[in-house]
Amino acid sequence: MTDLLSVDHLSFGFHDRQLYQDLTFNLKQGSMTSLIGANGVGKTTLIRLLMGQLHPQSGSINFMPDMKLGYVPQFRNIDPEYPLSIKSFVQLNQLSHPFPWHTKKERQQVDAALAKTHLTARQDQLLGRASGGEKQKAYLAQALLTEPNFLILDEATASLDVNTKVELMTLVQELNQSLNLTVLFVTHDLALAKDYTDQYLLLTPGHYEMRATHDMNEAAMPKELQPAQEVE
Template identity: 55%
Template sequence: MTAAPILKLEHLGVTFPNHPVFSDLNLTIRQGEFWSIVGKNGVGKTTLMRTVLHQLRPTHGQVAYLPATNEVKIGYVPQFRNIDADYPLTIRDFVGLNLTGWKWPWLSRKEREKVQTILQRTGLEAIANRPIGQASGGEKQKAYLAQALVEAPNLLILDESTASLDPVTKTELLDLVIELNESLHLTVLFVTHDIPMARKYSSQYLMLTPNGAEQGPISGLTQEKVWEGENV
Protein backbone atom coordinates (compact mmCIF):
# COMPACT_ATOMS: atom_id res chain seq x y z
CA MET A 1 0.00 0.00 0.00
CA THR A 2 1.38 3.39 -1.00
CA ALA A 3 2.02 5.76 1.90
CA ALA A 4 0.18 9.06 2.04
CA PRO A 5 1.99 12.23 0.95
CA ILE A 6 3.39 14.48 3.66
CA LEU A 7 4.95 17.19 1.47
CA LYS A 8 4.24 18.35 -2.08
CA LEU A 9 6.09 20.92 -4.15
CA GLU A 10 3.87 22.10 -6.98
CA HIS A 11 5.36 24.10 -9.87
CA LEU A 12 7.70 25.65 -7.31
CA GLY A 13 10.07 28.38 -8.39
CA VAL A 14 12.29 30.97 -6.74
CA THR A 15 13.86 33.88 -8.59
CA PHE A 16 16.15 36.48 -7.09
CA PRO A 17 16.76 39.74 -9.00
CA ASN A 18 18.20 38.72 -12.38
CA HIS A 19 18.88 35.22 -11.05
CA PRO A 20 16.38 32.36 -11.37
CA VAL A 21 17.39 29.70 -8.82
CA PHE A 22 14.97 26.96 -9.87
CA SER A 23 11.59 26.83 -11.58
CA ASP A 24 8.63 24.51 -12.11
CA LEU A 25 9.86 22.05 -9.47
CA ASN A 26 7.37 19.27 -8.73
CA LEU A 27 7.96 16.72 -6.00
CA THR A 28 5.82 14.45 -3.84
CA ILE A 29 7.36 13.10 -0.63
CA ARG A 30 5.48 10.36 1.16
CA GLN A 31 5.39 9.46 4.82
CA GLY A 32 8.35 7.33 5.88
CA GLU A 33 10.50 8.04 2.81
CA PHE A 34 14.17 8.99 3.08
CA TRP A 35 15.17 11.49 0.39
CA SER A 36 18.60 12.88 -0.38
CA ILE A 37 18.72 16.38 -1.86
CA VAL A 38 21.93 16.71 -3.87
CA GLY A 39 23.64 18.97 -6.38
CA LYS A 40 26.70 21.14 -6.76
CA ASN A 41 27.17 24.34 -4.76
CA GLY A 42 24.99 27.20 -5.97
CA VAL A 43 22.19 25.18 -7.56
CA GLY A 44 19.63 26.10 -4.90
CA LYS A 45 19.63 23.41 -2.19
CA THR A 46 19.71 25.96 0.63
CA THR A 47 17.11 28.12 -1.10
CA LEU A 48 14.88 25.08 -1.51
CA MET A 49 15.13 24.19 2.19
CA ARG A 50 14.37 27.78 3.20
CA THR A 51 11.31 27.66 0.95
CA VAL A 52 10.18 24.32 2.36
CA LEU A 53 10.54 25.75 5.88
CA HIS A 54 8.47 28.81 4.86
CA GLN A 55 11.40 31.10 5.58
CA LEU A 56 11.37 32.24 1.95
CA ARG A 57 8.31 32.96 -0.17
CA PRO A 58 8.40 31.25 -3.58
CA THR A 59 8.16 33.36 -6.72
CA HIS A 60 5.59 30.94 -8.07
CA GLY A 61 4.07 27.60 -7.14
CA GLN A 62 3.54 26.34 -3.63
CA VAL A 63 4.79 24.15 -0.80
CA ALA A 64 1.97 22.03 0.64
CA TYR A 65 2.12 20.02 3.86
CA LEU A 66 -0.37 17.17 3.99
CA PRO A 67 -2.95 16.45 5.20
CA ALA A 68 -2.63 19.95 6.71
CA THR A 69 0.16 22.30 7.72
CA ASN A 70 -0.63 21.98 11.43
CA GLU A 71 -0.34 18.19 11.24
CA VAL A 72 3.27 18.21 10.01
CA LYS A 73 5.83 18.80 12.75
CA ILE A 74 9.35 19.50 11.47
CA GLY A 75 12.65 18.74 13.16
CA TYR A 76 15.66 20.58 11.72
CA VAL A 77 19.34 19.71 12.17
CA PRO A 78 21.78 22.30 10.79
CA GLN A 79 25.31 21.89 9.52
CA PHE A 80 27.72 21.32 12.39
CA ARG A 81 28.31 24.48 14.39
CA ASN A 82 30.93 24.35 17.10
CA ILE A 83 29.99 25.38 20.62
CA ASP A 84 32.47 27.19 22.87
CA ALA A 85 34.08 25.05 25.56
CA ASP A 86 32.73 27.32 28.30
CA TYR A 87 29.11 27.17 27.07
CA PRO A 88 27.21 26.67 30.35
CA LEU A 89 24.46 24.20 29.42
CA THR A 90 24.71 20.46 29.87
CA ILE A 91 23.76 18.18 27.00
CA ARG A 92 20.48 17.43 28.82
CA ASP A 93 19.63 21.13 29.13
CA PHE A 94 20.63 21.80 25.51
CA VAL A 95 18.37 19.03 24.21
CA GLY A 96 15.47 20.44 26.22
CA LEU A 97 15.78 23.99 24.86
CA ASN A 98 13.13 23.41 22.18
CA LEU A 99 10.64 22.53 24.93
CA THR A 100 11.29 25.36 27.34
CA GLY A 101 10.65 28.63 25.55
CA TRP A 102 10.44 31.46 28.04
CA LYS A 103 10.12 29.20 31.10
CA TRP A 104 13.59 27.58 31.01
CA PRO A 105 14.86 25.87 33.13
CA TRP A 106 11.52 24.77 34.59
CA LEU A 107 10.52 21.77 32.52
CA SER A 108 7.38 19.92 33.44
CA ARG A 109 7.61 16.27 34.41
CA LYS A 110 6.22 15.27 31.02
CA GLU A 111 8.84 17.40 29.27
CA ARG A 112 11.63 15.92 31.39
CA GLU A 113 10.41 12.47 30.39
CA LYS A 114 10.52 13.48 26.71
CA VAL A 115 14.12 14.65 27.10
CA GLN A 116 15.11 11.47 28.92
CA THR A 117 13.51 9.29 26.25
CA ILE A 118 15.33 11.00 23.39
CA LEU A 119 18.64 11.00 25.30
CA GLN A 120 18.29 7.24 25.59
CA ARG A 121 17.29 6.83 21.97
CA THR A 122 20.22 8.87 20.68
CA GLY A 123 22.80 7.24 22.94
CA LEU A 124 23.47 10.42 24.93
CA GLU A 125 22.11 9.31 28.30
CA ALA A 126 25.51 8.40 29.76
CA ILE A 127 26.94 11.86 29.06
CA ALA A 128 23.76 13.88 29.53
CA ASN A 129 25.19 15.90 32.44
CA ARG A 130 28.40 16.81 30.59
CA PRO A 131 28.72 20.46 29.52
CA ILE A 132 27.96 20.43 25.81
CA GLY A 133 30.96 22.66 25.13
CA GLN A 134 33.19 19.82 26.33
CA ALA A 135 31.58 17.17 24.13
CA SER A 136 33.19 15.86 20.95
CA GLY A 137 32.04 17.06 17.54
CA GLY A 138 30.00 13.93 17.00
CA GLU A 139 28.39 14.19 20.44
CA LYS A 140 27.46 17.81 19.79
CA GLN A 141 25.85 16.91 16.48
CA LYS A 142 23.95 14.07 18.16
CA ALA A 143 22.73 16.65 20.67
CA TYR A 144 21.49 18.83 17.79
CA LEU A 145 19.71 15.77 16.42
CA ALA A 146 18.20 14.95 19.82
CA GLN A 147 17.05 18.56 20.16
CA ALA A 148 15.30 18.29 16.78
CA LEU A 149 13.66 14.99 17.75
CA VAL A 150 12.50 15.80 21.28
CA GLU A 151 9.10 17.08 20.13
CA ALA A 152 8.50 13.95 18.02
CA PRO A 153 8.48 15.44 14.51
CA ASN A 154 7.13 13.46 11.57
CA LEU A 155 9.47 15.24 9.10
CA LEU A 156 13.20 15.55 9.80
CA ILE A 157 15.43 17.85 7.73
CA LEU A 158 19.19 17.21 7.85
CA ASP A 159 20.69 20.31 6.24
CA GLU A 160 24.31 19.36 5.49
CA SER A 161 24.27 17.94 9.02
CA THR A 162 27.13 15.50 8.40
CA ALA A 163 29.33 17.79 6.30
CA SER A 164 32.09 18.44 8.86
CA LEU A 165 32.06 15.05 10.57
CA ASP A 166 34.58 12.25 10.19
CA PRO A 167 33.42 9.07 8.39
CA VAL A 168 32.85 7.06 11.58
CA THR A 169 30.76 9.80 13.18
CA LYS A 170 28.78 10.31 9.96
CA THR A 171 27.92 6.63 9.95
CA GLU A 172 26.92 6.64 13.62
CA LEU A 173 24.62 9.62 13.09
CA LEU A 174 22.98 8.27 9.95
CA ASP A 175 22.62 4.78 11.43
CA LEU A 176 20.60 6.41 14.17
CA VAL A 177 18.51 8.41 11.68
CA ILE A 178 17.73 5.36 9.54
CA GLU A 179 16.71 3.41 12.64
CA LEU A 180 14.26 6.19 13.53
CA ASN A 181 13.11 6.38 9.91
CA GLU A 182 12.30 2.68 9.90
CA SER A 183 10.93 2.27 13.43
CA LEU A 184 8.92 5.49 13.69
CA HIS A 185 8.04 5.95 10.00
CA LEU A 186 9.91 9.27 10.19
CA THR A 187 10.19 11.10 6.88
CA VAL A 188 13.72 12.38 6.22
CA LEU A 189 15.15 15.02 3.86
CA PHE A 190 18.95 14.74 3.80
CA VAL A 191 20.71 17.66 2.07
CA THR A 192 24.21 16.45 1.26
CA HIS A 193 27.23 16.43 -1.03
CA ASP A 194 28.17 12.94 0.17
CA ILE A 195 26.89 10.70 -2.62
CA PRO A 196 28.10 7.39 -1.08
CA MET A 197 26.23 8.22 2.13
CA ALA A 198 23.16 9.26 0.15
CA ARG A 199 23.21 5.95 -1.72
CA LYS A 200 23.70 3.96 1.48
CA TYR A 201 20.83 5.46 3.47
CA SER A 202 18.27 7.04 1.13
CA SER A 203 15.43 5.51 -0.81
CA GLN A 204 14.98 8.39 -3.29
CA TYR A 205 16.90 11.43 -4.49
CA LEU A 206 16.30 14.88 -5.89
CA MET A 207 19.24 16.35 -7.81
CA LEU A 208 19.20 20.06 -8.57
CA THR A 209 21.19 21.31 -11.56
CA PRO A 210 21.63 24.78 -13.07
CA ASN A 211 18.97 23.97 -15.66
CA GLY A 212 16.48 21.83 -13.83
CA ALA A 213 16.07 18.87 -11.55
CA GLU A 214 16.08 15.10 -11.66
CA GLN A 215 14.50 12.68 -9.22
CA GLY A 216 14.12 8.96 -8.81
CA PRO A 217 15.09 5.84 -6.86
CA ILE A 218 18.47 6.20 -5.17
CA SER A 219 19.90 3.42 -7.32
CA GLY A 220 19.94 5.91 -10.20
CA LEU A 221 22.20 8.41 -8.44
CA THR A 222 25.95 8.38 -9.08
CA GLN A 223 28.78 10.79 -8.33
CA GLU A 224 29.37 11.08 -12.07
CA LYS A 225 25.78 12.18 -12.58
CA VAL A 226 26.21 14.99 -10.04
CA TRP A 227 29.41 16.12 -11.76
CA GLU A 228 27.66 16.05 -15.13
CA GLY A 229 24.79 18.04 -13.63
CA GLU A 230 27.15 20.93 -13.05
CA ASN A 231 27.46 21.32 -16.80
CA VAL A 232 23.91 20.51 -17.85
Protein backbone atom coordinates in the same frame (compact mmCIF):
# COMPACT_ATOMS: atom_id res chain seq x y z
CA MET B 1 2.28 5.37 0.97
CA THR B 2 0.75 8.78 1.64
CA ASP B 3 2.52 11.96 0.53
CA LEU B 4 3.79 13.92 3.54
CA LEU B 5 4.94 16.72 1.22
CA SER B 6 4.10 17.71 -2.34
CA VAL B 7 5.79 20.50 -4.26
CA ASP B 8 3.86 21.47 -7.39
CA HIS B 9 5.21 23.64 -10.23
CA LEU B 10 7.32 25.70 -7.84
CA SER B 11 9.17 28.71 -9.20
CA PHE B 12 11.50 30.90 -7.18
CA GLY B 13 14.45 33.16 -7.76
CA PHE B 14 16.17 36.34 -6.76
CA HIS B 15 16.47 39.58 -8.70
CA ASP B 16 19.65 38.47 -10.45
CA ARG B 17 18.80 34.84 -11.26
CA GLN B 18 16.08 32.22 -11.31
CA LEU B 19 16.73 29.15 -9.13
CA TYR B 20 13.76 26.91 -9.95
CA GLN B 21 11.23 26.86 -12.72
CA ASP B 22 8.35 24.37 -12.49
CA LEU B 23 9.96 22.27 -9.73
CA THR B 24 7.65 19.35 -8.87
CA PHE B 25 8.28 16.45 -6.48
CA ASN B 26 6.77 14.67 -3.50
CA LEU B 27 8.04 12.92 -0.39
CA LYS B 28 6.21 9.83 0.80
CA GLN B 29 5.55 9.41 4.51
CA GLY B 30 8.41 7.40 6.02
CA SER B 31 10.78 7.94 3.07
CA MET B 32 14.43 9.02 3.19
CA THR B 33 15.50 11.44 0.47
CA SER B 34 18.81 13.13 -0.32
CA LEU B 35 18.86 16.71 -1.58
CA ILE B 36 22.08 17.11 -3.54
CA GLY B 37 23.66 19.65 -5.85
CA ALA B 38 26.69 21.91 -6.20
CA ASN B 39 27.01 25.07 -4.14
CA GLY B 40 24.76 27.87 -5.34
CA VAL B 41 22.01 25.80 -7.00
CA GLY B 42 19.45 26.56 -4.29
CA LYS B 43 19.52 23.74 -1.74
CA THR B 44 19.45 26.12 1.24
CA THR B 45 16.79 28.26 -0.44
CA LEU B 46 14.61 25.20 -0.97
CA ILE B 47 14.96 24.29 2.72
CA ARG B 48 13.93 27.84 3.66
CA LEU B 49 10.90 27.52 1.39
CA LEU B 50 9.92 24.21 3.00
CA MET B 51 10.32 25.75 6.45
CA GLY B 52 8.13 28.73 5.54
CA GLN B 53 10.91 31.29 5.80
CA LEU B 54 10.48 32.14 2.11
CA HIS B 55 7.41 31.92 -0.11
CA PRO B 56 7.09 30.58 -3.67
CA GLN B 57 6.74 33.08 -6.48
CA SER B 58 4.44 30.60 -8.18
CA GLY B 59 3.33 27.04 -7.56
CA SER B 60 2.66 25.52 -4.15
CA ILE B 61 4.11 23.56 -1.24
CA ASN B 62 1.63 21.32 0.55
CA PHE B 63 2.07 19.22 3.70
CA MET B 64 -0.05 16.63 5.44
CA PRO B 65 -2.31 18.42 7.96
CA ASP B 66 -0.50 16.87 10.94
CA MET B 67 3.05 17.59 9.73
CA LYS B 68 5.54 18.44 12.48
CA LEU B 69 9.00 19.59 11.42
CA GLY B 70 12.33 18.91 13.10
CA TYR B 71 15.55 20.58 11.92
CA VAL B 72 19.19 19.54 12.47
CA PRO B 73 21.83 22.10 11.36
CA GLN B 74 25.35 21.63 10.06
CA PHE B 75 28.02 20.78 12.64
CA ARG B 76 29.13 23.81 14.62
CA ASN B 77 32.36 24.10 16.53
CA ILE B 78 31.33 24.79 20.14
CA ASP B 79 33.86 26.29 22.57
CA PRO B 80 35.29 23.71 25.01
CA GLU B 81 34.28 25.99 27.90
CA TYR B 82 30.63 26.14 26.81
CA PRO B 83 28.94 25.79 30.23
CA LEU B 84 25.85 23.68 29.46
CA SER B 85 25.63 19.91 29.73
CA ILE B 86 24.23 17.89 26.84
CA LYS B 87 20.91 17.57 28.66
CA SER B 88 20.69 21.29 29.43
CA PHE B 89 21.51 22.11 25.82
CA VAL B 90 18.74 19.83 24.57
CA GLN B 91 16.34 21.53 27.00
CA LEU B 92 16.96 24.90 25.33
CA ASN B 93 14.37 23.85 22.75
CA GLN B 94 11.74 24.00 25.47
CA LEU B 95 10.55 26.71 27.89
CA SER B 96 8.00 28.23 25.52
CA HIS B 97 5.85 29.05 28.56
CA PRO B 98 6.30 32.10 30.86
CA PHE B 99 7.58 30.26 33.95
CA PRO B 100 11.32 29.47 34.09
CA TRP B 101 11.23 25.77 34.91
CA HIS B 102 10.50 22.54 33.09
CA THR B 103 7.21 20.74 33.54
CA LYS B 104 7.00 17.01 34.24
CA LYS B 105 5.94 16.42 30.62
CA GLU B 106 8.90 18.42 29.32
CA ARG B 107 11.33 16.44 31.49
CA GLN B 108 9.84 13.22 30.13
CA GLN B 109 10.21 14.51 26.57
CA VAL B 110 13.88 15.32 27.16
CA ASP B 111 14.52 11.89 28.68
CA ALA B 112 12.84 10.26 25.67
CA ALA B 113 14.84 12.33 23.17
CA LEU B 114 18.11 11.51 24.96
CA ALA B 115 17.22 7.82 24.92
CA LYS B 116 16.34 7.84 21.21
CA THR B 117 19.70 9.45 20.37
CA HIS B 118 21.70 7.16 22.69
CA LEU B 119 22.79 10.08 24.88
CA THR B 120 21.29 9.07 28.23
CA ALA B 121 24.61 7.89 29.66
CA ARG B 122 26.35 11.07 28.45
CA GLN B 123 23.66 13.62 29.37
CA ASP B 124 25.74 15.27 32.12
CA GLN B 125 28.80 15.67 29.87
CA LEU B 126 29.62 19.31 29.09
CA LEU B 127 28.61 19.88 25.49
CA GLY B 128 31.78 21.84 24.71
CA ARG B 129 33.90 18.83 25.67
CA ALA B 130 31.74 16.25 23.90
CA SER B 131 32.80 14.60 20.66
CA GLY B 132 31.60 15.90 17.31
CA GLY B 133 29.18 13.01 17.01
CA GLU B 134 27.72 13.66 20.46
CA LYS B 135 27.24 17.34 19.62
CA GLN B 136 25.31 16.46 16.47
CA LYS B 137 23.25 13.92 18.40
CA ALA B 138 22.41 16.72 20.85
CA TYR B 139 21.09 18.83 17.96
CA LEU B 140 19.16 15.78 16.77
CA ALA B 141 17.72 15.29 20.27
CA GLN B 142 16.60 18.93 20.27
CA ALA B 143 14.80 18.34 16.97
CA LEU B 144 13.06 15.23 18.35
CA LEU B 145 11.56 17.10 21.32
CA THR B 146 8.55 18.18 19.26
CA GLU B 147 7.99 14.56 18.11
CA PRO B 148 8.30 15.48 14.42
CA ASN B 149 7.22 13.31 11.53
CA PHE B 150 9.41 15.27 9.07
CA LEU B 151 13.13 15.76 9.76
CA ILE B 152 15.47 18.00 7.76
CA LEU B 153 19.18 17.29 8.11
CA ASP B 154 20.80 20.42 6.70
CA GLU B 155 24.30 19.14 5.84
CA ALA B 156 24.36 17.73 9.37
CA THR B 157 27.23 15.37 8.56
CA ALA B 158 29.52 18.02 7.05
CA SER B 159 32.88 18.42 8.86
CA LEU B 160 32.47 15.08 10.67
CA ASP B 161 34.92 12.23 10.14
CA VAL B 162 33.83 9.19 8.14
CA ASN B 163 33.07 6.95 11.11
CA THR B 164 31.02 9.64 12.86
CA LYS B 165 29.05 10.33 9.66
CA VAL B 166 28.16 6.65 9.43
CA GLU B 167 27.23 6.51 13.13
CA LEU B 168 24.95 9.54 12.84
CA MET B 169 23.23 8.37 9.67
CA THR B 170 22.76 4.86 11.06
CA LEU B 171 20.97 6.45 14.02
CA VAL B 172 18.81 8.56 11.69
CA GLN B 173 17.96 5.43 9.70
CA GLU B 174 16.91 3.68 12.94
CA LEU B 175 14.63 6.62 13.78
CA ASN B 176 13.22 6.62 10.26
CA GLN B 177 12.27 2.97 10.61
CA SER B 178 11.07 2.96 14.22
CA LEU B 179 9.13 6.26 14.10
CA ASN B 180 8.07 6.24 10.42
CA LEU B 181 10.00 9.50 10.23
CA THR B 182 10.24 11.20 6.83
CA VAL B 183 13.81 12.46 6.30
CA LEU B 184 15.24 15.02 3.89
CA PHE B 185 19.04 14.84 4.00
CA VAL B 186 20.93 17.77 2.43
CA THR B 187 24.40 16.56 1.51
CA HIS B 188 27.34 16.66 -0.88
CA ASP B 189 28.30 13.10 0.09
CA LEU B 190 27.09 10.75 -2.65
CA ALA B 191 28.25 7.65 -0.76
CA LEU B 192 26.08 8.53 2.25
CA ALA B 193 23.18 9.36 -0.05
CA LYS B 194 23.40 5.95 -1.72
CA ASP B 195 23.85 4.04 1.54
CA TYR B 196 21.12 5.70 3.61
CA THR B 197 18.43 7.20 1.38
CA ASP B 198 15.85 5.69 -0.96
CA GLN B 199 15.83 8.48 -3.52
CA TYR B 200 17.62 11.68 -4.39
CA LEU B 201 16.59 15.10 -5.63
CA LEU B 202 19.43 16.62 -7.68
CA LEU B 203 19.36 20.35 -8.31
CA THR B 204 21.42 21.76 -11.18
CA PRO B 205 21.19 25.25 -12.73
CA GLY B 206 17.76 25.43 -14.34
CA HIS B 207 17.06 21.71 -14.00
CA TYR B 208 16.32 18.98 -11.48
CA GLU B 209 15.90 15.24 -11.36
CA MET B 210 14.46 12.85 -8.80
CA ARG B 211 15.35 9.17 -8.94
CA ALA B 212 15.91 6.13 -6.78
CA THR B 213 19.42 6.18 -5.33
CA HIS B 214 20.19 2.73 -6.75
CA ASP B 215 19.88 4.36 -10.19
CA MET B 216 22.37 7.11 -9.33
CA ASN B 217 25.13 7.55 -11.90
CA GLU B 218 27.94 9.15 -9.91
CA ALA B 219 30.02 9.78 -13.03
CA ALA B 220 27.25 11.99 -14.42
CA MET B 221 27.00 14.09 -11.28
CA PRO B 222 28.43 17.64 -11.11
CA LYS B 223 32.20 17.47 -10.58
CA GLU B 224 31.91 19.14 -7.18
CA LEU B 225 29.95 16.12 -5.93
CA GLN B 226 32.17 13.40 -7.36
CA PRO B 227 34.64 11.65 -5.04
CA ALA B 228 38.21 12.89 -5.29
CA GLN B 229 40.41 10.64 -7.40
CA GLU B 230 43.48 9.20 -5.74
CA VAL B 231 46.78 10.12 -7.35
CA GLU B 232 48.89 7.07 -8.18
